[in-house]
Amino acid sequence: MxxxxxxxxxxxxxxxxxxxxxxxxxDLLHRVLNKHPSTTFVVIDEVETDNWGVNRETVTTLRARQxxxx
Numbered sequence: 160m161x162x163x164x165x166x167x168x169x170x171x172x173x174x175x176x177x178x179x180x181x182x183x184x185x186d187l188l189h190r191v192l193n194k195h196p197s198t199t200f201v202v203i204d205e206v207e208t209d210n211w212g213v214n215r216e217t218v219t220t221l222r223a224r225q226x227x228x229x
Contacts (some may be wrong), residue, residue, distance in 0.1 A: 161188050162200045167206035167220050204205050 163184050180203060185196040208218035 160198045160200070161194050162190070162202070163194070164202050164204065166204045166206055167210065168208050168211050170208065171223075193217075 165180055165184070181201045184201045185199045188194040188199050189196055208222065211218045213221065
């Protein structure tokens with residue numbers, strides 16, 4: 160009974176994209192590990208950009224800096 164947790168920033172991931180992640184993850188586990196999709200659990204957590212850090216800064220700060228550089 161596989162459990163997969165996918166975390167993404169909450170920057171507009173659509174319901175269709177989430178479904179594609181769920182289907183793709185389930186298919187991958189079936190193909191590679193022979194795990195049946197009916198026993199595979201996929202959870203998608205959307206994280207506020209203030210709560211996600213990379214390279215010593217929040218994604219909120221990173222996105223704001225990137226917008227200014229354009």
